[in-house]
Amino acid sequence: MTNEKKEMKFPSLKEALETIPKIHGHVCTASYLGARMGLYAMKHIKLKRKKDLAVGVEILTCAADGIAAATQCSFGGGRLIHLDHGKFSAFFGNWMTKEAIRLKLNPAIDMEHVLYGNALSKFYHDLPKITMEDAKKRKADLKKIEDSLIEKWDKISDDELFILEKADLDPNILKAPLDQQYISKPIECESCGDITESSKTTVKEGRSLCKTCAGIFGE
Numbered sequence: 001m002t003n004e005k006k007e008m009k010f011p012s013l014k015e016a017l018e019t020i021p022k023i024h025g026h027v028c029t030a031s032y033l034g035a036r037m038g039l040y041a042m043k044h045i046k047l048k049r050k051k052d053l054a055v056g057v058e059i060l061t062c063a064a065d066g067i068a069a070a071t072q073c074s075f076g077g078g079r080l081i082h083l084d085h086g087k088f089s090a091f092f093g094n095w096m097t098k099e100a101i102r103l104k105l106n107p108a109i110d111m112e113h114v115l116y117g118n119a120l121s122k123f124y125h126d127l128p129k130i131t132m133e134d135a136k137k138r139k140a141d142l143k144k145i146e147d148s149l150i151e152k153w154d155k156i157s158d159d160e161l162f163i164l165e166k167a168d169l170d171p172n173i174l175k176a177p178l179d180q181q182y183i184s185k186p187i188e189c190e191s192c193g194d195i196t197e198s199s200k201t202t203v204k205e206g207r208s209l210c211k212t213c214a215g216i217f218g219e
Contacts, residue, residue: 010070016035017035020066041092041103053071058083093170119145196210
């Protein structure tokens with residue numbers, strides 16, 4: 001029996017794309033780009049342990065699942081967080097060494113994705129008003145566009161798809177604080193009785209209430 005350490009290995013693009021449908025349902029444009037982005041970042045950030053990596057995705061999109069499949073960081077593990085910046089980009093950091101980088105889409109690729117996203121959004125907006133036959137046709141047309149974009153991007157190098165920048169930030173902010181990953185200071189909501197993290201409660205009319213009971217759900 002040896003004490004030899006296992007080699008740190010991240011998935012290949014093929015393996016990441018095989019994982020995406022298991023957590024996302026299918027491979028779409030954004031999850032594909034997210035997987036490419038995550039794997040590209042792994043080539044440019046030095047890590048001794050996978051658990052030293054933390055990621056902040058700057059848009060709430062399917063890209064997060066692609067990045068998760070590639071980097072094996074997850075929301076539940078506290079090493080993948082959503083930064084509500086409205087940009088198709090992400091920060092990757094080693095919280096032990098304080099090194100951080102940021103990857104964003106090449107503007108031309110970004111606009112291709114925006115245009116496809118707008119067409120997809122319009123389809124779902126129109127869906128309640130169109131016939132099933134029209135819906136199937138439009139969905140099929142969108143699938144062709146999606147497949148053609150992924151096929152096109154698959155032939156483009158990482159350097160053409162993304163712009164890499166050094167990031168001047170402490171990678172610790174890309175991790176969910178430990179006291180947010182479990183209930184460290186519990187208090188019972190005086191309305192529903194749920195055990196709640198005390199820092200997440202609010203006092204309303206003299207009673208300590210959870211956010212739901214206080215009427216501030218999701219804030």
